[in-house]
Amino acid sequence: MRRALLFLAAAALLASCGAPPKAPPGKPVYYADDGPPDKVPEDIAAIPDAVPRDEPYHRYANRPYTVFGRSYAPVVNDDPMQERGLASWYGRMFHGRKTASGEVYDMFAMTAAHKTLPIPSFARVTSLKSGQSIVVRVNDRGPFHEGRVIDLSYAAAVKLGIAGPGSGPVEVERVFARDAGTQLASAPRPAVAPAVATVTTPPVAAPAAPAVATVTTPLAAAPAPAAVEMPAPRPAEVATPLVAAESAGHYLQLGAFSSVDNAESFRDKVARELVWLFEPIQVIQAGSLHRVRLGPYKTREEAQAIADKIRATLDFAPVITPATR
Known part of the structure; x- marks a missing residue:
């Protein structure tokens, strides 16, 4: 994005x-x-x-989730x-x-x-x-x-x-x-003070894993725009959800979601940001959670080197986890 x-x-x-x-x-x-x-x-x-x-x-999209070790x-x-x-x-x-x-x-x-x-x-x-x-x-x-x-x-x-x-x-x-009776239209409002105070959502405790499901809510009604000729979006270099035995080594966990749709959406966004990354980002099901991760890496030092690069790009550090986690 x-x-x-x-x-x-x-x-x-x-x-x-x-x-x-x-x-x-x-x-x-x-x-x-x-x-x-x-x-x-x-x-x-x-x-x-x-x-x-x-x-x-939405029944599932509003449940707590964790991204880059930070819970929301x-x-x-x-x-x-x-x-x-x-x-x-x-x-x-x-x-x-x-x-x-x-x-x-x-x-x-x-x-x-x-x-x-x-x-x-x-x-x-x-x-x-x-x-x-x-x-x-x-x-x-x-x-x-x-x-x-x-x-x-x-x-x-x-x-x-x-x-x-x-x-x-x-x-x-x-x-x-x-x-609805107040000003909601796209029109200039009185200039707001230019000083910008950044607000960051504070971390919260990681929640218990909820059930997984998807409910689709219709989009807000709007006139259809003029037809646009666009190439079909190319798939990101990502992996499909897996449930499999883990290989030995260390993994970088980027996020954990109860909804597979949330996990895959986040995976796609991260894949586009990490343009230098040549390995697929995985979505792995672990019980009722879907973990977004990279790896395995043979040593913790190798995993840490990749984590440091990700931190420099995204301002967030992945969590290094062992294969048994």
Whole structure:
């Protein structure tokens, strides 16, 4: 998910594995398989915002989960929420793939990913630079980079003005169906104070493993955008879920989920971020949990070296686990 611009931290890693994507001066750099569509609909800026409505919370997408050793507890109430940080976006690589909710990601719908807002729920996202606001429907999880608070669809990023730069400082505020009489439209609001106080969701205790199931919730209604000719998304270099005896050695655990859809969605996102990684990322079923991991590595030192590279790229460190775990 991203998110248009490559991280400076990743540049050093890429130097040993090949040159990063090139772009003409003044234009953003995208991952080879991601970015905007080849043909952008002319009316993309006219796609209406998501309309807040009362929907039942997804039965499984709101259960606590762990990513890079950090645990998150999604909100399961109607309390208000407001935070500031960076917004980024994800594009064609995930177009047509399942989100954490089981719904199919549509880069032309007004949707977003958030670490802890309920799935589904709605949020107003306001640019701290321009004051422009949009309303999106949260149906996915992420982003997991430090300092980033929300991942927008491509259409939402275009309307907010961050599709070009790839990210931007925003304020995220949860909105409800009861707010329908208040200002929810995509219109500039009074400029918000430019200082950005990054809000990071605090860790919580890892939960007991729940049952695994998937429930699909329909997307918020929106007019279908103009047809776009896009190449079929290429599959990421990832492994299908396995239940098998483990080989001896050490593994890097990136996350643990009760839902296989959540695990596979997270695996795909990580695979795109770790462009220098040449081994498949596995989803392994262990009881009622689905672990996202790499390995095995013969020695702990070898596993630690890869973990350090991942930390430099993603700002999170995987957990080194023995094969018996």
